[in-house]
Amino acid sequence: MNRANATRATVAAAVALLVSACSLMPAYERPAAPVAADWPVPAAAEGPSPAIGSGLAAAELPWADFLADARLRALVTLALQNNRDLRVAVLNVEQARAQYGIQRADRLPSVNLGLTGSRLPSGSGGISSTYTAGLAVSAFELDLFGRVKSLSAAAFARYLASDEGRRAAQVSLVAAVANADLALRADDELLELTSRTLASREDGLRLTRVRFDAGVAAEGDLRSAESLVDAARANLYALQRQRIQDLNALVLLVGEPLPAGLPPAAPLEAVHLADLPAGLPSEVLLRRPDVRQAEEQLIAANANIGAARAAFFPRITLTGSAGFASNALSSLFEHSAWSFAPQLVQPLFDAGRSQAGLESARAGRAIAVAQYEKAIQVAFREVADALAGRATLSGQLAAQQAQARAEARRLELADMLYRGGAASQLDRLDAERSSLAARQAVIQLELARVQNAVLLYRVLGGGAGPAALATR
Known part of the structure; x- marks a missing residue:
């Protein structure tokens, strides 16, 4: 009976020692965000603030609801299944979770x-x-001084950081696939415009050659018409090459050749995405996966200090x-x-190893703080840039469309006057160049408009999906 009581007393003492184990890990405090309290508003913006939007916040809006276009949704679905970079990010999470399991096992006897x-x-x-x-x-x-507990906490934070890295990779992939397909649509529209321009210039060349043969047009007019045809043909080849390269980029992102049954691509002007509210920087930036990843890495560095401090005490x-x-x-x-x-x-004498370990851990935390603050600043800049685009691109596009209409009418009149002999070929060529440049600018601005909407969704943390587990 006395032996049983002694055994129970020993076990109780050991449990008491384990429960009362102290931790030398510093208390974690989130650094203040080194950015302004609100988003900057472009001076040229008219109407409501660009930060004002309607609907769900980007971080709460699933990508399938944000991308209303059927083709974009199909491509993103394929990319999430097949993209190799995302697959590596998922496997990194699995590896970090296993490493956390190894470290956590040290808290219990084997x-x-x-x-x-x-x-x-x-x-x-x-x-x-x-x-x-x-x-x-x-x-x-x-673990009387929390060394093993600190190492376990650091491993857990690294696991959470890897999961946030996986979510950040998904955010980037969703945006990259959408942008690549939108760029492909712009290529198709530019190719169609250039093809029509080439056909028009070939008609003009035939007319000029007839006039030259009749002695009405000078050789300079003929050579100018030939130069315009060759320039349009060269531009067509360049656009064809650009489209092939953009298609290759999209195939790489999707992870497999594009299937034949994809929904047809709608024109850029028909693509409309959700108008997202920006919110306050203090709320929005901390929801971005890359910022949360940087913070988890900071928490891990903070925990490493506890393990380094414990090295000075008995084991x-x-x-x-x-x-x-x-x-x-x-x-x-x-x-x-x-x-x-x-x-x-x-430890009595270790030639300064323990002190060097502590100094290394403190330097690691200082580095992690700087990286976290840099992540906040980069995120703030990206959101501010996207909001500036939303505030100005619509007005710029409307003005460019008005110019394109005016230039198209000018070309129509110049062509009529030229065919009637009331205007020179130089006047017509100048009108044609201006009209082509204006229509190309409209297509490029349409692309910039929709890509800026995708950019805003990405930089506000949209498309990340749920975390692997509830974080802090």
């Missing part, structure tokens, strides 16, 4: 089953046999076994045996 046997010559000329069987605990560390390890021992294998389980070997190691 119990092993052992069976040993030895036969040695004795001093009397005979054979001495020893057999043992039982359970053993080897060098379990009593207590327990080694023990309980089972059976005998000189004969046949009677092995008839005699019980146990051993208990605690060890305390107090």
Whole structure:
């Protein structure tokens, strides 16, 4: 009975030591965001603030609801299934989770089953046999100063950081696929415009050649018409090359050749995406996966300081076994045996290793703080740029469309006057160049408008999907 009471007292004391283990890890405090309290408003913006929007916040709006275009949704779905960069990011999360499991296991003792046997010559000329069987605990560390706990907390933060990295990779992939397909549509529209321009210039060349043969037009007019045709043809080849390159980029993002059954591509002017509210920087930026990844890395660096501090204090390890021992294998389980070997190691002289480890951990935290602040600043700049685009692109596009209409009418009049002999070919060529440039600018601004909407969705943290587990 006394022996049982002593055993219970020993176990209770050990539990009390474990529960009362102190931690030398510094209390974590989130650094203040080194950015303005609100988004800058472009001086040329008219109407409501560009930060004002309607509907759900980007971080709460699933990408399938934001991308109303059927073709974009189909392409993004394929990319999320097949993109290799995203697959690597997912596997990095799995690896970090496994590493956290390894580190967390150090907080509990490892119990092993052992069976040993030895036969040695004795001093009397005979054979001495020893057999043992039982359970053993080897060098379990009593975490009195929180070293193991700090290392486990750092591993957990790195796991969360890897998951936020996976979510950031998904955000970038959704935006990249949408932008690549939109660029492909712009290529198609520019190709169609250039093809029409080439056909028109070839008609003009035929007319000029007829006039030249009749002695009405000068050779300079003929050579100018030929130059315009060659320029349009060269531009067509350049656009064809650009379209092939953009298609290759989209195929790489999707991870497989584009299937034949994709929905048809709508023209850029028909693509309209959700009008997103920007919110306040203090709320929005902290929801971005890349910012949260930087913060989890900062938390891990903070935890490493606790482990470095604990290196200055004694380390207590327990080694023990309980089972059976005998000189004969046949009677092995008839005699019980146990051993208990605690060890305390107090560092006295390590040539400055522990102090260097602490200084390294503190420097690592300072680096992580700077990286976190940089992530906040980059995120603020990206959102501010996207909001500036939203505030100005619509007005710029409307003005460019008005110019394109005016230039188209000017070309129509110049062509009529030229065919009637009331205007020179130079007047017509100048009108044609201006009209072509204006229509090309409209297509490019349509592309900039929709890509800026995709950019705003990305920089506000949209498309990340849920985290692997509830974070802090």
